Amino acid sequence: MTDISSILHGGYHHPLSRSWQGTTQLTKSMLIYPLFITDNPDEETPISSLPNQSRRGLNKLVPYLKPLITKGLKSVILFGVPLAEGTKDSCGTSASDPNGPVISAIKLLRQEFPELFIVCDVCLCEYTDHGHCGILREDGTLENEASVKRIAEVAVSYAKAGAHCVAPSDMMDGRIKGIKLGLIEAGLAHKVLLMSYAAKFAGPWYGPFREAAGSAPAFGDRRCYQLPSNARGLARRAITRDLSEGADVIMVKPAANFLDIISDAKQVSPDTPIAAYHVSGEYAMLHAAAKAGVFELRKAVEDVMTGILRAGATIIVSYFTPEFLEWLDE
Numbered sequence: 001m002t003d004i005s006s007i008l009h010g011g012y013h014h015p016l017s018r019s020w021q022g023t024t025q026l027t028k029s030m031l032i033y034p035l036f037i038t039d040n041p042d043e044e045t046p047i048s049s050l051p052n053q054s055r056r057g058l059n060k061l062v063p064y065l066k067p068l069i070t071k072g073l074k075s076v077i078l079f080g081v082p083l084a085e086g087t088k089d090s091c092g093t094s095a096s097d098p099n100g101p102v103i104s105a106i107k108l109l110r111q112e113f114p115e116l117f118i119v120c121d122v123c124l125c126e127y128t129d130h131g132h133c134g135i136l137r138e139d140g141t142l143e144n145e146a147s148v149k150r151i152a153e154v155a156v157s158y159a160k161a162g163a164h165c166v167a168p169s170d171m172m173d174g175r176i177k178g179i180k181l182g183l184i185e186a187g188l189a190h191k192v193l194l195m196s197y198a199a200k201f202a203g204p205w206y207g208p209f210r211e212a213a214g215s216a217p218a219f220g221d222r223r224c225y226q227l228p229s230n231a232r233g234l235a236r237r238a239i240t241r242d243l244s245e246g247a248d249v250i251m252v253k254p255a256a257n258f259l260d261i262i263s264d265a266k267q268v269s270p271d272t273p274i275a276a277y278h279v280s281g282e283y284a285m286l287h288a289a290a291k292a293g294v295f296e297l298r299k300a301v302e303d304v305m306t307g308i309l310r311a312g313a314t315i316i317v318s319y320f321t322p323e324f325l326e327w328l329d330e
């Protein structure tokens, strides 16, 4: 005879009882949807390496978002894609162009969709001619102090334009503090959330994004500022450091292969919301595998997201957001 304590099945036989076993359930409020915004107002160009995603100009934004907002979209993260000649230079001047795609989009979206929570990615790589995320010295290495100063200026310019959240992805040392001080000085620190890409790892997962944003480095790579993927301890230190500098939310990126880092972030600071960025390469990989018949897309995507939640994230940046707005209604 079976021992009474060995029977687990009774606890999850019914769909409702199965849901009771869960610790966290994905909801629409947890999702942030990435948008690529160009400086060409009428453009709408599919991104070949990112199925179902497009680069859009300002005039295409509202018609695209309206039905998603009706379905419950709560938040977007904006990435600027300057395409015009002469918009890139050595220090990313156009990142804070008051007439550039990001600042124009913030204003438009605030006006059209007052309930939408607007996150702005803050980085220089889309705006520098060398494609690196900071300002460089003559020898090609980063000039950290000048980079932080510039990145803080860019973040404050987005906050002044009406962004609810600034999310620096550049990985310079000390940029969280630099941005926080900038927000305080501008009188905006009480109403702008600072989300740090605290544990952002170098690796093969950002390729489709760089194609979409035109932000691949012209030489070298990002391994001197993004974290080595074997560096669990360094990631914990970066998380602790960014919290001490004033981060309101800690992000881990990529997501699916870094669940230990998500759970470390949760352990380092149990009371801080943890975001996970399910990145372009992870998205493209699931699409490719589903297309090859490996699995049904929806089942795999739901399982990956469940893993991310189980690890401790309660905010997910995902290109699958439009799908989830449908799936969560069923």
Ligand SMILES: NCc1[nH]cc(CCC(=O)O)c1CC(=O)O
Pocket: 121, 123, 125, 133, 169, 170, 205, 206, 207, 208, 209, 210, 222, 278, 279, 280, 281
């Ligand atoms: N620094 C810019 C930035 N912000 C977010 C991503 C990647 C997002 C994705 O792959 O979906 C990148 C690319 C990179 O660091 O090279």
Ligand SMILES: [Zn+2]
Pocket: 123, 124, 125, 126, 132, 133, 169, 170
């Ligand atoms: Zn960058």
Ligand SMILES: [Zn+2]
Pocket: 141, 224
């Ligand atoms: Zn180096």
